[in-house]
Amino acid sequence: MINKKFINIYYDLKPFIPRRLQIYLRRRLVQNKRRACAGCWPIDENAGKHPEGWLGWPEGKQFALVLTHDVETAQGQGKCYPLIQMEKELGFRSSFNFVPKRYSVSFELRRTLTDQGFEVGVHGLYHDGKYWNSRKIFEERAVKINHFLKEWKAFGFRSPSMMRNLDWIHDLHIGYDASTFDTDPFEPQGDGARTIFPFSVRKGGGDRGYIELPYTLPQDFTLFVLMREKNIDIWKLKLDWVAQKGGMALVIVHPDYMTFGGKKLRISEYPAHYYKELLHYIRTRYEGRYWHVLPKEMARFWAARSSTTSSQQGLGRGCGD
Secondary structure, eight states, X not given: OOOHHHHXXXXXXXXXXXXXXHHHHXXXXXXXXXXXXXXXXXXXXXXXXXXXXXXXXXXXXXXXXXXXXEEOSHHHHXXXXXXXXXXXXXXXXXXXXXXTTTSOOOHHHHHHHHHTTOEEEEOOSSSSSOTTSOHHHHHHHHHHHHHHHHHXXXXXXXXXXGOOOTTGGGGSOOSEEOOOBSSOTTSSSXXXXXXXXXXXXXXXXXXXXXXXXXXXXXXXXXXXXXXXXXXXXXXXXXXXXXXXXXXXXXXXXXXXXXXXXXXXXXXXXXXXXXXXXXXXXXXXXXXXXXXXOOXXXXXXXXXXXXXXXXXXXXXXXXXXX
């Protein structure tokens, strides 16, 4: 479970810790945690269970595919255009989640995305861990987050660093939240949803609520920066398992950590062609077998389904706890 005191100290000190040292320390932590969690990461077999009353994906597709991007910095925002072009050339669409108070979010970029059939979402206000320190802090930030949701005509939200309180998120005017995962012990708040399907989160057990979309493929930063994997074998392993179970393959990719055009890699970067290889793998191995939609489309589908079924989901214990 999350250690709020530790997280607060980390974010207070983070601006003063050199980036190279941050990465080094996180790599050591991940290396130790990875050995302890080999039985439940990247695959937690308990997450493959079908939800109650499950009748399958539209058009008889084997599994669903949702592509998302969190843009954490101004530098990452500058890398969005080649990423958009990559996906367009391969026939994919995705959502891009921006942090409105951390950098100046480009109106032209947002317009390009929506005009070309992509989606724009809100990724917090600041990329810090202080949203969940108190109910008062979250309520104050929720007012501002709702402002950007309305201004951007955004349907969804994702919390920075995947820290969340699903009850408090009801304060946001959203159709979906995407701040959980099926299994990921390397996140600060390691309790997973333990499902590879969306689920509804209803206020007080009633009809009001939103749809939760957990990511089900490991994050790119974890694989290629912290674990220093040199291929996409883990992505393919997890994708194949999700496809076999008929679930939702949802991935988070950060343009911030990608390098295009063969440029020299910095310590927190990986080659963009890794993601391109994943898209090629999906398109060739599973051609005609996946239902590819934007997060907002997935949320609307699941909300319609949830109106006739019960799909409230709680978070389980963290992997390895």
